[in-house]
Amino acid sequence: MKKLFILTILSLQSLAGFGPLSDSGIRGKPYNEIIKDLQSLEEKLPNYVKVIQYGESEKGTPLFVVRLGKPRTGAKTVLISGATHGDEYLNIADRLPMFFSKVKMKKSFRKLVNNKVIYIVPIFNPDGYTKIRRENSKRKDLNRDFPLLSQNKVRLTQNETKYWVKFLDKQVNKYKLDVKLSVDYHCCYGALLFPWAYTLNVKLEPEDLMRHNQLGELMKDEIDNRYVYGSTGEILWYTAAGTSKDYYYDRYKALSVTFEGEFKKEHLKYEKHQKWWLRILKNL
Numbered sequence: 001m002k003k004l005f006i007l008t009i010l011s012l013q014s015l016a017g018f019g020p021l022s023d024s025g026i027r028g029k030p031y032n033e034i035i036k037d038l039q040s041l042e043e044k045l046p047n048y049v050k051v052i053q054y055g056e057s058e059k060g061t062p063l064f065v066v067r068l069g070k071p072r073t074g075a076k077t078v079l080i081s082g083a084t085h086g087d088e089y090l091n092i093a094d095r096l097p098m099f100f101s102k103v104k105m106k107k108s109f110r111k112l113v114n115n116k117v118i119y120i121v122p123i124f125n126p127d128g129y130t131k132i133r134r135e136n137s138k139r140k141d142l143n144r145d146f147p148l149l150s151q152n153k154v155r156l157t158q159n160e161t162k163y164w165v166k167f168l169d170k171q172v173n174k175y176k177l178d179v180k181l182s183v184d185y186h187c188c189y190g191a192l193l194f195p196w197a198y199t200l201n202v203k204l205e206p207e208d209l210m211r212h213n214q215l216g217e218l219m220k221d222e223i224d225n226r227y228v229y230g231s232t233g234e235i236l237w238y239t240a241a242g243t244s245k246d247y248y249y250d251r252y253k254a255l256s257v258t259f260e261g262e263f264k265k266e267h268l269k270y271e272k273h274q275k276w277w278l279r280i281l282k283n284l
């Protein structure tokens with residue numbers, strides 16, 4: 001039965017021309033080189049870019065986030081992550097720090113990022129990324145390991161999720177940040193997925209749904225008109241408990257989505273992603 005279900009999904013996907021469920025088919029530099037590049041960006045723009053180690057993976061690999069902008073009370077805050085599933089690297093999240101830095105340096109664009117703080121975890125699961133594998137070194141799916149406090153689900157069994165959630169909460173409390181939006185980059189469906197992913201039975205509040213839909217429309221406008229948007233259950237016909245987007249929505253009431261890119265091609269749409277982000281920042 002499960003096999004038939006998966007086959008149905010695969011055949012629908014291939015009808016849409018979007019390739020297999022996981023594995024983006026896009027490969028990047030070694031993890032330490034990605035981090036080195038971000039550290040050189042920090043050296044060039046120390047007043048805007050800060051590369052922070054927030055913990056280490058189950059295997060002992062250092063975990064890094066890039067923070068753009070100065071955190072301060074009430075600052076509109078954006079969270080971006082890539083390669084939570086190690087084999088779903090899109091080469092988008094790791095290039096965005098450079099893009100936002102350029103926006104900051106350009107006089108006519110500067111106001112889009114002024115007074116905002118953007119946290120980017122370029123590779124959330126470095127050991128999975130290095131092995132080109134969905135799970136971390138303990139064979140655990142990190143996108144099933146986020147808490148859902150309103151449902152009394154604590155989870156956080158893995159260092160990668162535990163350290164990140166702890167670090168982020170500390171930053172938000174310390175600086176009284178206003179977390180407005182989270183985007184977690186995955187592959188490969190050609191979609192923007194909303195909460196709730198843990199159940200098919202609970203829908204977003206109408207006003208929240210409207211805001212998520214607007215983000216989906218902007219995505220279709222700027223990135224790919226064939227992409228679809230909606231709750232995980234509506235689009236993929238399954239539930240997934242412990243996802244990052246459910247956590248950020250539950251914890252911070254942020255607009256929270258998973259972006260599902262296109263197999264082997266999403267990195268070629270990087271310029272379109274930049275345009276999407278400019279419109280997102282304008283509307284935030």
Ligand SMILES: [Zn+2]
Binds near residue numbers: 186
């Ligand atoms: Zn994924």
